[in-house]
Amino acid sequence: MNYSVTRYCTLCEADDFVASCVDVPKFLGFCRECRNYGNNWMCPPFDFDPLDIWRSYGKVRLYGLRMTPEGECGGENSAMECAREIIIKEKRGLTDELLEEEKKIPGSLSFFAGSCELCPVCAKTTSEPCRFPARARHSIEALGADVSIALKKYLGLDILWIRDDKLPEYLTLAAALLLPR
Ligand code: SF4
Incomplete structure (x- = not known):
């Protein structure tokens, strides 16, 4: 389906980001309910403390995408299927961009959207x-960031959800590039 994308990006102090947006035990609990828990190398459980990673970087470049559907979902597709189609496409582009940025900034590390x-x-x-x-x-x-708090605090974006098989006004994706001290 057709949609438009608005991009957001801001630079945060890592200490401030961790203090306000990272809660590892809370998100570990959510991850335990997910089918990827223990079934994906990039998902918990980990043999390291995610906070050690967050704390070893100086700044967080936070990325947000706001994807606004234009028109209705086509054919028999459910709102969830339409949303997934949009999200997969944009996630792929954001992933490629983050990996390119990593190459340009030695010592940086990206955290993907999903x-x-x-x-x-x-x-x-x-x-x-x-x-x-x-x-x-x-x-x-997966490393404990509360994306809804982070998007609101740093980018002014609320996360909206699919309700009654209807797409919300917009969908969101969040990712980050951690920058060395
Ligand atoms: S690339 Fe991702 S999905 Fe593939 S094996 Fe590695 S962690 Fe798993």
């Missing part, structure tokens, strides 16, 4: 090593 979907089925499900370690990254949520 779980790693580079493979149809993650290699973790068969206890094999990650197939694309150079491209796979954790999601910003």
Whole structure:
């Protein structure tokens, strides 16, 4: 379906971002309810403390995308299917952009929007090593960031949800690039 995209980007102090937007135990609880928990190399449980990663960087460049559907979902597609189509496309573009930015800024690290979907089925499900370690990254949520707080606090964006099989006014994606101290 047709849609328009508005991009947002801002630079935050990492300490301020962590203090106001990161709650690892809370999001670990949410992740435990997700089918990716223990089944995706980029999702919990981890053998490290996510806070150690956040705290080793100086700034967070926060990205937000606001995707506004134009018109109705086509054919038999549900609102969820239409939203997913939009989100997959934009997530792919944002992922490529973040990896390009990482290359330009030595020591930076990107956190993607949502779980790693580079493979149809993650290699973790068969206890094999990650197939694309150079491209796979954790999601910003998997490391404990509360995206709804972060988007509101730093970009003035509310997250809207699908209700009664109707797309909201807009969809959102959030990602981050952590910059060295
Ligand atoms: S790149 Fe593939 S194997 Fe690696 S974490 Fe992502 S989905 Fe899993």
